[in-house]
Amino acid sequence: MRYSFLIAGLLALGGLPGCSSMGVEPWERDVLAKEEMQLTTDPVEAASDDHIYFSKEASSGGRGFGGGGCGCN
Amino acid sequence: MASRSSQRGITVDQHDGYWRGKFLAMASPCEVLCETDNQGGAERLTELVATEAWRIEDKFSRYLPGNIVNRINEANGRPIEVDAETTQLIDFSLSLYELSHGRFDITSGVLRRVWTFDGSSNIPSKSSVKAVKRYLGWKRVRWNAPVLQMQPGMELDFGGIGKEYAVDRAANLLRNATPLGCLVNFGGDLVAARKPCRRDAWNVGVEAVDASRPAGEKLLNLQVGALATSGDARRFLFRDGIRYSHILDPLTGWPVPDAPRSITVAADTCTQAGMLSTLAMLEGAQAEQFLEAQAVRYWCNRGNAVAGN
Amino acid sequence: MSNRYKRSITGTLAAATCTLLGSNMPEPVQAQEEPGWDFNTALLYYGEDDDRVQDLSLNVLTRRTFVDDRFLTFGVTLDALTGASPNGALPQSVPQTFTKPSGKGTYTTAPDQLPLDDTFKDARVAVTANWQQPLGRLFQVNAGVSASKEYDYLHLGLNAKISRDFNKRNTTLSAGFAIAQDESDPIGGTPTGLTAMLNAVEDDDEGRRKGPLETKDIFDIVFGVTQVISRNLLMQVNYSYSDTSGYLTDPYKTISVVDGATGDAVPVIPTPGDGPSHLNLFEHRPDNRVKHSLYTQAKYHMNGKVLDLSYRYMTDDWEIDSHTVDLRFRWPISDRSYLEPHLRFYTQTAAEFYSLYLIDGEPLPEYASADFRLGDFDATTAGLKFGWKTGGGNDMSVRVELYKQSGNISSGQLIGDQVGRDNYPDLNAIIVQYGYRFGK
Numbered sequence: 001m002r003y004s005f006l007i008a009g010l011l012a013l014g015g016l017p018g019c020s021s022m023g024v025e026p027w028e029r030d031v032l033a034k035e036e037m038q039l040t041t042d043p044v045e046a047a048s049d050d051h052i053y054f055s056k057e058a059s060s061g062g063r064g065f066g067g068g069g070c071g072c073n
Numbered sequence: 074m075a076s077r078s079s080q081r082g083i084t085v086d087q088h089d090g091y092w093r094g095k096f097l098a099m100a101s102p103c104e105v106l107c108e109t110d111n112q113g114g115a116e117r118l119t120e121l122v123a124t125e126a127w128r129i130e131d132k133f134s135r136y137l138p139g140n141i142v143n144r145i146n147e148a149n150g151r152p153i154e155v156d157a158e159t160t161q162l163i164d165f166s167l168s169l170y171e172l173s174h175g176r177f178d179i180t181s182g183v184l185r186r187v188w189t190f191d192g193s194s195n196i197p198s199k200s201s202v203k204a205v206k207r208y209l210g211w212k213r214v215r216w217n218a219p220v221l222q223m224q225p226g227m228e229l230d231f232g233g234i235g236k237e238y239a240v241d242r243a244a245n246l247l248r249n250a251t252p253l254g255c256l257v258n259f260g261g262d263l264v265a266a267r268k269p270c271r272r273d274a275w276n277v278g279v280e281a282v283d284a285s286r287p288a289g290e291k292l293l294n295l296q297v298g299a300l301a302t303s304g305d306a307r308r309f310l311f312r313d314g315i316r317y318s319h320i321l322d323p324l325t326g327w328p329v330p331d332a333p334r335s336i337t338v339a340a341d342t343c344t345q346a347g348m349l350s351t352l353a354m355l356e357g358a359q360a361e362q363f364l365e366a367q368a369v370r371y372w373c374n375r376g377n378a379v380a381g382n
Numbered sequence: 383m384s385n386r387y388k389r390s391i392t393g394t395l396a397a398a399t400c401t402l403l404g405s406n407m408p409e410p411v412q413a414q415e416e417p418g419w420d421f422n423t424a425l426l427y428y429g430e431d432d433d434r435v436q437d438l439s440l441n442v443l444t445r446r447t448f449v450d451d452r453f454l455t456f457g458v459t460l461d462a463l464t465g466a467s468p469n470g471a472l473p474q475s476v477p478q479t480f481t482k483p484s485g486k487g488t489y490t491t492a493p494d495q496l497p498l499d500d501t502f503k504d505a506r507v508a509v510t511a512n513w514q515q516p517l518g519r520l521f522q523v524n525a526g527v528s529a530s531k532e533y534d535y536l537h538l539g540l541n542a543k544i545s546r547d548f549n550k551r552n553t554t555l556s557a558g559f560a561i562a563q564d565e566s567d568p569i570g571g572t573p574t575g576l577t578a579m580l581n582a583v584e585d586d587d588e589g590r591r592k593g594p595l596e597t598k599d600i601f602d603i604v605f606g607v608t609q610v611i612s613r614n615l616l617m618q619v620n621y622s623y624s625d626t627s628g629y630l631t632d633p634y635k636t637i638s639v640v641d642g643a644t645g646d647a648v649p650v651i652p653t654p655g656d657g658p659s660h661l662n663l664f665e666h667r668p669d670n671r672v673k674h675s676l677y678t679q680a681k682y683h684m685n686g687k688v689l690d691l692s693y694r695y696m697t698d699d700w701e702i703d704s705h706t707v708d709l710r711f712r713w714p715i716s717d718r719s720y721l722e723p724h725l726r727f728y729t730q731t732a733a734e735f736y737s738l739y740l741i742d743g744e745p746l747p748e749y750a751s752a753d754f755r756l757g758d759f760d761a762t763t764a765g766l767k768f769g770w771k772t773g774g775g776n777d778m779s780v781r782v783e784l785y786k787q788s789g790n791i792s793s794g795q796l797i798g799d800q801v802g803r804d805n806y807p808d809l810n811a812i813i814v815q816y817g818y819r820f821g822k
Contacts, residue, residue: 006674006697023552023610027390030365031613036688036712036720037681039608039618044424044441045781045817047457052428056787056809058730058756059704061622062677062694065541065560065602070506070530161402168398172391241403248408266408276416291415298411339413344399345392352391367392370413375717 039063083123085115090271094119098126099236101260105243108253108270121250122243122257129239132158133231135182145221145229152215152222160219162231162238169234169348170211176355177348180223181323182230183208188328190319194312202326209323237301237347240264244299244343264299264343279337279372291372295339301346303354304335304374320354331358339370420445420821430811434498435465445821450516457510459530466500468807470635470752471662472739473497474647475799479659483634485570485583488656496807499634506532520547524558536565539600552610557603564598568633572596575666576746579636581657596629614683624673636662637752640739645798648742663740665751673698688712696730702756704730719770724783726763732756738795738805754789754807761787765813776820783813 024032031037040046040063051070054060083096092115094105103126105119133142145153155163169177187197187205208226215222223229231238240259244266247255254269265275274294279302293300308319310328318332336353340346349369353360364371400407421444428437439461446454469480471491478491482501491497508530516522524543530536543558572594573579606620638647639661647660679692690710697703707727714720733756735749765783772778789806796805 003697006676006695023549024613026368026550027366028613029610030362031683032610032616033365034683037616037683039616039679039681041690041712042422042779042817042819044422044443044457045815047443047459048424048426048439048441048815052785052813053728056755056785056811057704057728057761058698058700058702058733059673059675059694059696059706059728061602061604061624062620062675062696062706063679063692064620065558065604065622070508070532070535070537165398165402168394168401172394172398238402244408245403264408274412294414294416296412297409298413300413339411341396341408341411342399342403344402345395348395348399349392367390369392370411 081123081127083116083119085112085119094122096123096126098123099130099239099259101236103257103259105247105255105257106275107247107251107255109251114251118247118250118255121246125243125246126239126259129235129242133162133235135228135230135232142229142231145223146227148223150222150225152220155219155221157219162234163216163221163229164218165344166231166234167211167216169352173352173355175211175324176322177233177352178209178211178323179229179231179233180209180211180214180227181321182228182232183226184321184323184326185230188310188319188321190308190310190317193310196310196312196317206326233351234344234347236260236262237343240299240343262299262301262343262347265295265297268296293339298339298341299343299346300337300339301343301350302335302337303347303350318354322355329355329357333360333373333375335374336360336364337372338364415447417447418821420447420819422817422819424815424817426813426815428811428813430465430809432496432498432810433466433500434809435463435467435502435811437461437463452515453513455510455512455514455526457508457512459506459508461504461506461508463502463504463506465502466498467502467634468754469497469499470637470665471497471660472638472640472647472752472800472805473803474660475803477659478647479657480636480662481579481582481656481658483568483570485580487582488658494803496804504532504534506530506535508537517544521545528562534567534569538563543604545606554606554608556606556608558606559604560600560602562600564600564628566596566598566629566633568596572629572633573664575631576663576750579658579662579664596633598626598628598630601625616681618677618679620675620677622673622675622677624675625670626673627670630669630671631665631667632751632753633664635665635751635753637665637737637750638662638739639742640800641798642741642743643798645739645796645800647739661742663746663750665753666749667735667751668700668749671698671700686714700756701734702730702732704728719768722767722769722781724763724765724767724781726761728761728763730757730759732758738791738800754787754809757806758790759787759806760790761785761809769817774820776818778819779815779817781813781815781817785809785811785813 080097083094085092085094091106092109094115096103105122107115107118109115131137132140134140135142137143141155141159166179183205187201189195213224213227236259240257240262241264243257244264247257247266254267256263256265256275269275274296277293277295277300279291279293310317317328320329320332322329332354336350338346338350340349349367353363356363361373424441426439439459441459443455443457471478473494473496475493477493478497479488480497481488510526510528512524512526514524522545526541528539539560539562541558541560543556545554545556547554602622602624604620604622606618608618610616640647649660650658673696675694675696677694682689692708694706709725710722712720712722735747735751736756737750738752740750763783763785765781767779767781769777769779787809789808791806
């Protein structure tokens with residue numbers, strides 16, 4: 001059950017590059033260029049949250065590398 | 074009107090390691106920066122630029138009796154034959170009229186008759202705007218180069234392109250006159266005609282619109298190319314909590330709603346930069362969208378902070 | 383956007399300008415903003431209720447932009463930590479005494495109170511440095527180092543990432559790795575797993591059992607795909623693999639040994655002069671852990687508002703599974719300020735060797751831990767952030783978040799007197815952060 005979930009997700013990930021026709025023309029990137037549309041709008045806030053959740057939960061990372069680097073877990 | 078000759082001198086000094094020539098033209102403080110070794114060279118180049126600037130100002134000014142614009146505006150319906158340079162400017166304006174689907178229109182100067190942007194609350198009535206709109210619109214113009222015929226009461230106004238055109242002509246003269254780094258700046262519309270030899274780049278400021286916020290100025294490094302700014306720093310009307318910018322939409326006769334306070338664009342020539350900033354202003358709330366679509370470097374000030382790309 | 387400008391007009395404009403100016407068209411423009419330093423700073427307070435952990439941290443991230451999209455980033459974090467943490471033992475209806483980790487003295491927990499070790503006061507300094515630059519037209523590379531130091535812990539790490547754009551920059555594939563070596567020097571030395579908590583030492587004894595340094599090696603790799611779906615929608619999917627080996631046990635945590643019938647902790651007899659009152663064994667975790675994560679995020683823009691939704695699934699070979707759903711909604715309330723509500727739901731299943739207690743007389747398992755962070759629990763975060771642009775054009779923000787963690791203990795897990803006691807150290811914490819971003 002646990003690994004089948006993971007495999008399903010990986011297959012979905014593998015399917016994405018198949019959307020090679022998906023997307024926008026370079027002159028349609030106005031909204032995407034906005035600061036609030038970046039995937040990580042505030043790296044300091046994201047790092048602080050990652051650190052808090054790393055020290056209180058058993059999971060870490062996902063967005064980038066796994067937080068950590070401290071003695072709190 | 075103050076005596077023209079008393080305003081038409083040039084001064085030359087040293088500034089920040091360059092020779093800088095200054096003069097007044099087109100109601101703006103103008104300057105020429107160059108890397109010549111001596112004052113004489115700087116004077117010569119500044120004279121060259123100033124002469125061309127004053128020539129264009131005199132030729133296309135609305136106020137000078139007897140020049141081509143004056144003859145066109147007093148034609149009262151008669152056809153007027155224009156020279157080659159005027160033909161080129163009219164052809165360019167027509168291209169932009171088509172490209173902007175009517176938003177850029179050099180016959181829209183007549184709106185000046187009902188709109189005075191003096192910071193007051195004097196908004197014209199809807200009927201007076203409607204009345205003056207009968208005297209504008211390129212579709213009322215018959216243009217078969219080099220013959221121009223407009224309906225009586227119509228005017229041509231090259232104010233929207235004249236300064237940028239003059240800057241580009243001046244830059245061209247400088248490039249032919251010297252191999253050294255030089256920059257020409259007519260009140261914020263500028264061209265770095267040649268890269269500086271002695272530094273990496275010309276250091277240029279993009280001004281904040283409100284003098285109360287000097288922190289808004291951004292510094293740019295410009296190696297070569299042009300910057301032009303459209304803005305409404307002091308020209309606006311304010312009534313009932315709404316700020317009416319001086320950017321008028323020729324299709325409606327009214328100010329473009331939600332226009333930014335100022336837009337600066339970087340492009341290869343000042344004419345291109347100026348047209349892009351003007352067209353962006355005419356887009357009002359969608360100015361940034363328009364500029365993103367054109368994939369040019371721009372800085373847009375909406376009165377809170379300068380945003381750009 | 384009005385349909386008038388569906389396409390770029392720069393080509394037509396250039397042609398018209400060329401006609402106007404004659405053939406004297408100059409070279410292409412080169413202009414950049416003067417490189418400067420951007421700063422992103424934040425002051426954060428984290429506080430749990432019931433006299434548990436409190437943390438105050440200052441975070442500064444500064445980035446220098448060089449020409450041609452190259453960036454150098456430095457980060458410094460300073461943390462000060464105080465307060466008490468659950469030590470893994472169960473609450474009892476009688477007082478309990480435990481030896482401090484340093485060995486110098488003991489502390490007592492009142493009846494029906496969750497045993498908390500409050501001997502932790504720590505300060506941490508962490509630094510990071512990162513270099514980013516394009517490689518050719520379509521590639522981008524990142525390389526970085528990280529280090530952190532606490533009283534009893536040292537971390538050193540390296541990371542690198544490469545990414546490439548495809549399909550008119552609508553698709554980006556990236557691959558990265560990170561390696562780190564952490565060293566810990568537990569106060570009072572490293573206890574042997576699943577042995578009893580020792581008595582306190584005499585005052586003149588300079589810390590017994592000065593053990594060897596314990597190390598931990600971490601290896602992470604991440605593969606990601608970012609895809610522009612439409613003008614308003616961007617998505618990302620990442621797969622991560624992480625392998626940690628070495629000393630993974632928490633040297634300060636214990637597990638209560640209880641009577642199989644009553645469920646009460648077994649007292650130590652005879653009662654020692656200065657030592658633990660009940661039988662507690664130090665926990666022991668495996669020396670290796672492999673994790674897989676799948677993370678997906680979508681950012682959707684609608685009329686100026688932005689919805690940020692992400693989901694992460696994690697599974698590891700300790701049999702912990704977790705699901706995280708994170709939702710943020712940025713709502714501009716004026717042209718220079720916004721509100722951003724935030725909700726996060728988290729759930730995890732317990733590690734295979736997690737247990738609330740060990741039963742006296744039964745054979746010891748190879749691994750056991752009562753650390754609530756490896757247990758079966760749900761956690762919810764609810765927060766609100768308010769951000770605004772200052773007069774000088776800089777960004778400030780304030781956010782407040784409430785974090786609540788509650789254990790899922792099935793009644794079948796509890797024996798005897800444990801039923802009816804609050805056995806799991808549920809957590810309630812508040813997070814308050816003030817942020818300021820400025821720069822030239």
